[in-house]
Amino acid sequence: MDHLDRAFLANVMDLMLDAVCVVDTEGRFVFVSAAGERIFGYAPQDLIGRPMIELVHPEDRERTLDAVAEIVADHHKPIFENRYVRKDGRVVHLMWSARWSPADGVRVAVARDVTARKRAEAVQAALYAISEAAHAAEDLMALFARIHRIIDGLLPAKNFFVALYDAPGDWLSFPYFVDELDAAPPPGALDAETLCAEVIRSGRERLFSRDPADAVPAPMHPDVGRTAVDWLGVPLGGPQGVIGALVLKSHSRDVRYGAAEVELLKFVSAQIAAAIERKQTQLRLLHVAQHDPLTGLPNRSLVRDRVAMALARARRDGGGLALLYLDLDDFKPVNDRFGHAVGDGLLQQVAQRLKHCVRASDTVGRMAGDEFVVLLAQLHAPGDAALVAEKIREALCQPFEIAGHAVVVSPSIGLVGYPADGEDGDQLIHRADQAMYAAKRAGGNRVCVLPCGDAFGIGAT
Template sequence: METKTCAPLGNFIDLMLDAICVVDAEGRFVFVSAACERIFGYAPEEMIGKPMIDLVLPEDRPRTLQVASQVMTGQPKPHFENRYVRKDGQVVHIMWSARWSEQEQVRVAVARDVTELKQAAALQTALYAISEAAHAAEDMLALFRHIHRIIGELLPADNFSVALYDAERDQLSFPYHVDVQEPSPVLRKPAAGTLCAEVIRSSQPLLLTPETLDGFPAHLRQIVGRKSLCCWLGVPLNSSKGTIGALVLKSYSGGVRYGEKDKELLQFVSNQIATAIERHQLYARLQYMAQYDELTGLPNRGLLFDRLHTALARARREQGQLALLYLDLDKFKQVNDTHGHAVGDQLLRAVARRLKLCVREADTVARIGGDEFVVLLESLQHPEHAQPAADKLRGALDQPLTIDGHSLRILPSIGIALYPEHGDSAQALLRHADDAMYRAKKGGESCLPPQEHPLSGDGGCAPQPA
């Protein structure tokens, strides 16, 4: 019986979808099958003699070298995964099965491209992670850090920015920005003429590389034409209210290249990210409304009590002292009656600004209703320091204000309560300061009650400045 002669084994190897790679003891390719060109983008002759590690994504090189050393000691590795950078700059996920040939002194490995499988699994994980981060993050910065980490699991994201657009002011801001070459982003007003503005205007993703620049306007080509910038990828953040901003990835010379699949992937997760950002913005807005006065932007009564409880706990623990200054604007009703409520509102905002300029960063100025304000002075060294603080506030408000062409001068009546002299609870201190304020208003003076004034030798109050 005649036996048929088989074709050389190499002819069959080149038909395999998986790639066969042989690497010598120095880590250089000595043989690669035809499938390597499909997976890595290099023709076989381009890979021969090239160090294997040069093709590995830099972040994966240390553990790749560690596993390679283990293989060379005779430990087969059937399911090792790492990432390679293709010739076109794309990142591919590779699953290896490798062993060491002692006789030939080479590593023989089979490489399978599992990029699509890894991305599908990572995408599903990312969507869950974004949703979880939207609920778990304490603030917007924490949310953006979570998002950066999640994006980094899907794509190389060393240079990552979140740009938000303020349509009313036509201004771009960057609440989150990590960039190795541009550490501090520049706020752009107007936003027009920037790559981010182009993404936001069109509500479409934008991928620019040196090879794709010809089809873009000159001002965009100029931005990307910088020698250091290799690739710019931006996708819109589309919410129920429209496009609120953009996510941006950048790669510089020698870095990875982003492609159409990366653009589609980032756009897909950006919709979930936009929802998360919008939810956090709404929560922050509701929280702000619950804690701050809408007219002046000062803490309201609820936030004042929160801070006062905290300050009292600290004072008890450290045996410290604090003061409450209760301010009421004299004859404020006449301003509203004479000039209207719009002027009155502007006056209240101006008063709030002046009061904030008179206190330390650690102190609190709150508006608790109408024309009444409370100032919490923490960590007083001596109780008598409260009166100069009150005088400073009064002096600041004594300066005339020009509002809508009207020159206004308004003075406050101020009552002072000290901890622990006048009470050890928030309610007791506030009540004492309120009573002291009414006594000051009736007497035309603004200070501690006469019998309790720490600065006056005869127990009286310093007269109100003219």
């Protein structure tokens, strides 16, 4: 009868959806019910005698052993959660209820697979994090980096890139690209026979592997990474259509993508597309608010912000900076003779020449009319500012070709510096403006510094 009772109980346990496990004092399985195969991926007989801790996710092993010590000390632990690695490499989240039996010298535990619940919680948290990232990220690159981290929390995403499609220009670019083996592909047209372009053109997800049964169809080929084991791409669809694609790649057979990963990435892609479009709109509005619509240069407000930031850096690092304020001599006659369209074209070309005269880290701004400011930050030698000022003067004296007209102007340039000519940004701008008017009163086409500007190695002309 006892034998029949044990067999009956074993059959009952095998009917349970939760797995019943018995582990001895050495931490080895001595019994696993039938549900263990569904949860762990191993047949119960394959687990007998195997150390339980080998199946625990490496990151959860220490706290699992701590929980075991508590179970042995208190005989019972009603709720404990950790992660196990299945035979196929997938990670499962388990919720345990366990008891220690001193008389038998074993731990008896019941494991419930809560992976689906954990996945739902993680996805919900990811959607919220993506929405928050659209507001918190300073620019698109920061947003892409945050999205990468969020995706990597849901599924393996070591190799991840974002492709964006500019429909008016029919241009596909790869602004964010992280890959352990490959470099980002060059921008190109959407008619390229690549998987990424196909995802965007079709608006459908694509999953290809190097397995013969799922090979990339000719003439398609990955944008990069022809040796990738798996290539998974999903479209980024928004109200205006598909704006790009998210792509994951695996270079190792230890990391594979399947239907579950496709559905997960598709689910979050709509939120990601909305976050990208929202950030693009914010950046466009910010650009309009801070830049001159004619030349595209920073406007007066942004120039003041840049000067304040450069001053803070100079004070912190003990460096110097220079400010050039310039005005075009005889700009009004250009408008009177050729019209405002030519005058606007002249200002646009002046802006471009100014940008070519300075470093990318410097700032060229338009203050008003034909007045411009050049901020030279992090100067390395006292005479550098004077050399740049003279370079600008010579560049702007060269004839401009605008709408078939040869236009010749010259600049009046005022030059001041920190700390010699002021500690405050507005004060420096005002004094540079004064120096510019001094240059204009002296006849124009010259660089003028204030009396305390001799540190630049140039005197008033």
